[in-house]
Amino acid sequence: MAGDPLPVRAGDGEDVLVALVALVRDDLDACNRTIVEHMHSPVALIPQLGAHIVAAGGKRLRPLLTLASARMCGGQGGLPPARLAACVEFIHTATLLHDDVVDESALRRGLASANAVFGNKASVLVGDFLFARAFQLMVAEGSLRVMDILSRASATIAEGEVLQLVTQNDLSTPESRYLDVIRGKTAALFAAACQVGAVSAASSPAQEAALSDYGMNIGIAFQLVDDALDYAADEAKLGKTVGDDFREGKITLPVLVAYGAGDAEERAFWQRTVEESEQTEDDLAHAMDLMARHGAIRTTLDRAARSAAEAKASLSLFPDSPIKSCLLGVADYTVSRAR
Amino acid sequence: MAGDPLPVRAGDGEDVLVALVALVRDDLDACNRTIVEHMHSPVALIPQLGAHIVAAGGKRLRPLLTLASARMCGGQGGLPPARLAACVEFIHTATLLHDDVVDESALRRGLASANAVFGNKASVLVGDFLFARAFQLMVAEGSLRVMDILSRASATIAEGEVLQLVTQNDLSTPESRYLDVIRGKTAALFAAACQVGAVSAASSPAQEAALSDYGMNIGIAFQLVDDALDYAADEAKLGKTVGDDFREGKITLPVLVAYGAGDAEERAFWQRTVEESEQTEDDLAHAMDLMARHGAIRTTLDRAARSAAEAKASLSLFPDSPIKSCLLGVADYTVSRAR
Numbered sequence: 001m002a003g004d005p006l007p008v009r010a011g012d013g014e015d016v017l018v019a020l021v022a023l024v025r026d027d028l029d030a031c032n033r034t035i036v037e038h039m040h041s042p043v044a045l046i047p048q049l050g051a052h053i054v055a056a057g058g059k060r061l062r063p064l065l066t067l068a069s070a071r072m073c074g075g076q077g078g079l080p081p082a083r084l085a086a087c088v089e090f091i092h093t094a095t096l097l098h099d100d101v102v103d104e105s106a107l108r109r110g111l112a113s114a115n116a117v118f119g120n121k122a123s124v125l126v127g128d129f130l131f132a133r134a135f136q137l138m139v140a141e142g143s144l145r146v147m148d149i150l151s152r153a154s155a156t157i158a159e160g161e162v163l164q165l166v167t168q169n170d171l172s173t174p175e176s177r178y179l180d181v182i183r184g185k186t187a188a189l190f191a192a193a194c195q196v197g198a199v200s201a202a203s204s205p206a207q208e209a210a211l212s213d214y215g216m217n218i219g220i221a222f223q224l225v226d227d228a229l230d231y232a233a234d235e236a237k238l239g240k241t242v243g244d245d246f247r248e249g250k251i252t253l254p255v256l257v258a259y260g261a262g263d264a265e266e267r268a269f270w271q272r273t274v275e276e277s278e279q280t281e282d283d284l285a286h287a288m289d290l291m292a293r294h295g296a297i298r299t300t301l302d303r304a305a306r307s308a309a310e311a312k313a314s315l316s317l318f319p320d321s322p323i324k325s326c327l328l329g330v331a332d333y334t335v336s337r338a339r
Numbered sequence: 340m341a342g343d344p345l346p347v348r349a350g351d352g353e354d355v356l357v358a359l360v361a362l363v364r365d366d367l368d369a370c371n372r373t374i375v376e377h378m379h380s381p382v383a384l385i386p387q388l389g390a391h392i393v394a395a396g397g398k399r400l401r402p403l404l405t406l407a408s409a410r411m412c413g414g415q416g417g418l419p420p421a422r423l424a425a426c427v428e429f430i431h432t433a434t435l436l437h438d439d440v441v442d443e444s445a446l447r448r449g450l451a452s453a454n455a456v457f458g459n460k461a462s463v464l465v466g467d468f469l470f471a472r473a474f475q476l477m478v479a480e481g482s483l484r485v486m487d488i489l490s491r492a493s494a495t496i497a498e499g500e501v502l503q504l505v506t507q508n509d510l511s512t513p514e515s516r517y518l519d520v521i522r523g524k525t526a527a528l529f530a531a532a533c534q535v536g537a538v539s540a541a542s543s544p545a546q547e548a549a550l551s552d553y554g555m556n557i558g559i560a561f562q563l564v565d566d567a568l569d570y571a572a573d574e575a576k577l578g579k580t581v582g583d584d585f586r587e588g589k590i591t592l593p594v595l596v597a598y599g600a601g602d603a604e605e606r607a608f609w610q611r612t613v614e615e616s617e618q619t620e621d622d623l624a625h626a627m628d629l630m631a632r633h634g635a636i637r638t639t640l641d642r643a644a645r646s647a648a649e650a651k652a653s654l655s656l657f658p659d660s661p662i663k664s665c666l667l668g669v670a671d672y673t674v675s676r677a678r
Binding site for chain 2 (some may be wrong): 007041043044045079094096101102105120122124127129131132133135136138141142144147148151152155157159160161162163165210294
């Protein structure tokens with residue numbers, strides 16, 4: 001894919017993404033050009049840092065969903081989906097930059113994270129810049145509906161992230177609260193990405209709601225799988241450190257399942273390591289053993305598969321088409337990337 | 340002022356603010372109610388942290404400028420200035436939260452800063468929430484002009500902050516670049532605050548431009564005085580630590596003036612302390628002595644007074660009125676608070 005301003009990387013088992021990219025190629029190119037153009041600033045560090053995180057790749061999953069949703073609703077609604085897709089990616093990138101600061105992450109997509117290279121301060125401020133720039137782009141398109149959807153999603157993401165912070169180290173967190181966290185921090189933007197695609201195509205309210213539901217459910221599946229992979233992944237393949245969530249005392253479904261099913265001794269282990277953050281070198285391996293004993297990863301992936309199935313069911317009102325096949329495939333992909 | 344949802348604090352020499360508050364009392368009350376209502380979230384930490392920084396006071400200078408600008412243009416433009424003023428304050432608050440993280444500040448308005456109380460992570464995320472909420476509020480008002488002005492200002496603020504980061508510890512920074520920093524990080528929001536007030540009142544383009552210029556110039560004056568006070572203030576009165584800028588190696592006009600006028604020995608002092616960040620306990624006092632020797636504080640305050648005078652001149656197209664007197668007084672106040 002030489003010559004692309006921003007290559008989309010698709011790894012093993014990501015054939016569905018390759019097929020989707022092929023279907024929306026022109027729009028994706030336009031989206032990537034918009035991203036590069038609007039990252040420009042006379043302050044050189046901004047495009048430098050932006051290029052590090054945006055241009056380095058990632059799957060462009062969210063903008064692809066915007067473009068695919070627009071296409072499935074027939075396009076031609078007067079709003080260019082490529083530019084809305086760029087807004088979605090800017091918001092996503094801003095949250096990634098801030099997340100990595102909040103999580104003190106050293107790796108992102110297998111490379112050094114922006115905060116590790118440029119420092120936390122620059123990451124916070126360039127995140128702010130990208131967020132503001134996303135709204136400038138939306139203003140240029142002039143759609144209050146799009147701004148409503150994406151400003152609401154942005155507030156919801158922040159709420160989800162704060163809720164995650166509040167539940168950290170707290171093993172009494174109910175599963176419903178964990179689901180609130182992942183709906184907010186991850187799924188809300190997937191839902192909004194699909195919804196603004198529908199809006200750009202002047203879809204019917206039923207189509208718009210269906211695509212929003214689809215996005216919400218694949219977002220939930222996506223995050224559940226992420227949370228499973230944090231205890232089960234091939235580090236080199238995933239491009240992130242395994243055990244990050246454990247070390248940070250993040251409350252995720254694998255932990256809640258293993259803790260809930262554990263005996264007194266196991267519960268004491270989780271309390272020491274996750275609640276009190278007292279960890280030794282062998283603790284991660286032991287945590288993974290306990291999860292295997294109680295099927296915590298399997299339970300988490302099953303829950304993800306259920307969300308993926310719900311996502312697919314949401315699309316039933318759309319007639320069969322190559323783009324619909326891809327979106328059904330993306331739902332499967334969110335789960336299959338863990339196998 | 341018991342009973343106010345969010346009391347406005349006016350200290351010594353701030354009579355002009357008291358007079359201005361009296362003139363726009365109802366709008367300011369409405370603005371404060373909007374702030375409290377829209378800070379609400381089911382995630383309790385958000386209103387808690389928000390209340391710490393917003394509700395604790397501050398002068399509400401920016402929203403006051405929005406309200407005063409609207410009033411001076413005759414009001415009655417169909418957009419409620421109180422709600423736009425709340426948007427301006429949300430954006431300002433979001434940038435304060437992120438600034439304090441970036442600057443690692445322990446104090447804000449004489450109290451422990453939000454990051455010192457709630458942690459950096461919560462400050463970053465609640466800042467994001469408030470920024471998103473500001474845009475939700477703007478969407479509800481439905482004015483693309485207002486969103487254009489405030490999204491542009493938000494991007495400019497971030498650019499100014501990043502530029503400040505880039506110039507940190509760099510004594511070769513030209514004065515023009517320092518002015519770019521303060522125009523971006525501070526004055527852009529003052530200008531936007533005044534401009535959206537004019538827009539809310541359906542002002543003439545000339546009135547809108549005049550108020551934007553006024554805001555830009557008092558913003559510049561305000562920041563110049565802030566930068567002078569960092570080397571000259573009465574700590575208890577200012578409510579912030581003196582010498583913060585020095586310790587952080589921030590390049591401000593007092594430093595540039597003293598460095599530019601210094602002999603070889605003095606330059607070596609600045610290089611060691613500001614460029615190489617090697618400081619001993621007595622260095623701040625010595626820095627202040629060198630500034631006194633070269634009139635660096637006086638030069639900075641003179642430059643601020645010039646901006647304040649330009650701000651006042653911008654208002655010449657408005658007829659005399661109590662509200663105009665207050666805005667002229669605010670320009671004087673930005674400078675007089677240093678004396």
